Amino acid sequence: MTLEEKTSLLPKNGWVKFSLKRQLVTSSVIFWIVAVSVVSLAFLGFGQSYMLQETSQRNTQIASIIGRDLNAQVAEILADARNFTRHLELLNPDLSGQVGAAVSLRLSAPQRYRSIYFYDSQGVLRFYINDSVDNLFRLTSAEILARPAVPVNDSVLDAYRSSRTQGTFLSEVAFSPIENIPVMHLGLPLNPAxxxxxxxxxxxxxxxxIQQITFGQTGFVYLVSRSGEIIAHREPAMIGRPLPEEISVLIAGNEGFVEYTEAESGQVVLSAFSPVGGLTGWGVIVQQSEADAHAPIDRMAATIVALWVAMGVIGTAAIFRAVSNLTSPIVKLTEATNSIAATGKLARISASDRTDELGQLSRSFDRMIERLQATEGKLEHAAAEERNRLARDLHDAVSQTLFSTCIIAEVLPKLWAKNPEEGRRRLDEIQRLTRGALAEMRTLLFELRPQVLADADMSYLLRQLVESFNTRQPTPVDLQVSEECQMTPEVKVAFYRVAQEALNNIAKHAQANHIIIQMRCEGGSAVLSVGDDGLGFDRSATRPESLGLGIMRDRARDIGADLEVKSEIGRGTVVNLKWRLPAGEEIHGGD
Incomplete structure (x- = not known):
């Protein structure tokens, strides 16, 4: 498909496969969407990484805060217990007073201290207090001391033995057999006596x-012992189970965060660990499902997607509007040029008020159309004048010559019979008239076919002008062409027109008896000289545009030649046209 065929397919609205508007909109929208997508993905990736890091730090901080709180509560218990042992030491050897002190401790915090066991230096259980608060109010110290010893569980004995060898000892968490209450045993040595x-x-x-601490939809807290068993959990079935293997690596360190899949539920969870510290050896674990932890990320992703869509739509609309505003003058120019190419009718596009390059281009196009319209009018006027001139030339020269030839030919037979000598003279006149008519016709054909004029030799063109001139004017013409000068077609046509105009002026105004036409080459120049011995004229009293001088000057200016007109009243006129070869070129004589 040719460019003209493609152009003919362009619709009026300019929105086509080949349009600049579509290319700009498409490329700009693609770039905008890719840029927004890259920025959104980068922001989403950074946001996810940042929020995951924030989640891990938050959960680890929660575990650390809970661990410090537990450590503070255990430390408070240890402080009360040590104060109690010092009080017992001060009461020695008053055993009844020591019982009273133990009862007071039990009554001061009945929900904290379930039982109190007192062993003497020989390892004999001297008294114990595990009664309810109501019973303690009814018992006396003597009754408590008089009670027989009872069997104690292994945890109590282990705490007793360990404290004698290690000092203050805190056992692992155990659960009471009947109530299943979590307890631990604290062994406190007194002085050896x-x-x-x-x-x-x-x-x-x-x-x-611990069990009341929750966050999010699934977040909760549980405790593990120093041996790695779960000792506090919101699900009772998990009590006593070993710590998941994925978290066990955190027990050796201070704090940590890990993501793993639970074996029972198959759910991905995030767990943060922090040790409680002190004698307990406990660890606090904050656990949350991945879906719950990622909920803010999902909300952020949804927000980013919504922003991406909004920015894509808004950006596309803005790009479309900007490109439409940018290409509107170009579309108008395209439609105008297509219309001119299709119909040949010149039309303005009504230049816009834009101050940028496109506005300047639109206004320049309108000015160009105005000038072309003016030139078109001038050309139409010139064409009409040329047609009128050709008609006059046909009427004044060829038509008159042929009419005279026809009249002479009609009377020639009778004239020949009466006067053969006059008949021969008339016959020579017929020959002269027909030759002149032929020359006039050739000249007119040159007018109608400029290419033939450009292709012919300069000597041939000048001879045709002379023969045509002699048809209308019997003035003798001396044509002198020294050699053929090679010149461009434009220069040749200009030389021909100047010679033609000079002969026309001679025929109309000079009343000359003799005419000389010279054409010669002088080094790097071509020179044409047309001279006559006619009336001449006063150049100072003659307007530059009169006598065809303006036409000849225009012809000379168009080819960069020099035109010189010399004339004096009563001494004739000489027209000299000199064309110089452009720098770097050379005129050669002959073909």
Missing amino acids: LGTVVLEIDLQGIWGG
Whole structure:
């Protein structure tokens, strides 16, 4: 498909496969969407990484805060217990007073201290207190001392033995056989002469606080012992189970965060660990499902997607509007040029008020159309004048010559019979008239076919002018062409026109008896000279445009030649046209 065929397919609105508007909109929208997508993906990736990091840090901080709180509660218990042992040491050897002190401790915090066991230095259980608060109010110290010893569980004995060898000892968490209450045993040695005290600590209050801690939809907290067993969990079935293997690596360190898949549920969870510290050896684990932890990320992703869509739509609309505004003058120019190419009718596009290059281009196009319209009018006027001139030339020269030839030919037979000598003279006149008519016709054909004029030799063109001139004017013409000068077609046509105009002026105004036409080459120049011995004229009293001088000057200016007109009244006129070869070129004589 040719360019003209493609152009003919362009619709009026300019929105086509080949349009600049579509290319600009498409490329700009693609670039905008890719840029927004890259920025959105980068922001989403950074946001996800940042929020995951924030989640891990937050959960680890929660675990650390809970661990410090538990450590503070255990430290408070240890402080109360040590104060209690010092009080017992001060009461020695008043055993009844020591019983009273133990009862006071039990009554001061009945939900914390479940049982109190007092062993003497020989390892004999001297008294124990595990009664309810109501019973304690009814018992006396003597009754408590008089009670027979009872069997104690292994945790109490282990705490007693460990405290005698290690000092203050805190056992692992155990659960009471009947109530299943979490407890731990604290062994506190007195001075060697007094013995050892073992306190059974009730952990229900601490465990209740742990189980009430939740965050998000699935976040919760549980505790593990120093041996890695779960000792506090919101699901009772998990108590006593070993810590998941994925988290066990965190027990050796201070704090940590890990993501793993639970074996039972197959759910991906995030767990943060922080040790409690102190004698307990516990660890706090904050657990949350991945979906719950990623919920803010999902909301952020949805927001980013919504922003991406909004920015894509808004950006596309803005690009379309900007490109439409940018290409509107170009579309108008395209439609105008297509219309001119299709119909040949010149039309303005009504230049816009834009001040940028496109506005300047639109206004320049309108000015160009105005000039072309003016030139078109001039050309139409010139064409009409040329047609009128050709008609006059046909009428004044060829038509008159042929009419005279026809009249002479009609009377020639009778004239020949009467006067053969006159007949021969008339016959020679017929020959002269027909030759002149032929020359006039050739000249007119040159006028109608400029290419023939450009292709012919300069000597041939000048001879045709002379023969045509002699048809209308019997003035003798001396044509002198020294050699053929090679010149461009434009220069040749200009030389021909100047010679033609000079002969026309001679025929109309000079009343000359003799005419000389010279054409010669002088080094790098071509020179044409047309001279006559006619009336001449006063150049100072003659307008530059009169006598065809303006036409000849225009012809000379168009080819960059020099035109010189010399004339004096009563001494004739000489027209000289000199064309110089452009720098770097050379005129050669002959063909």
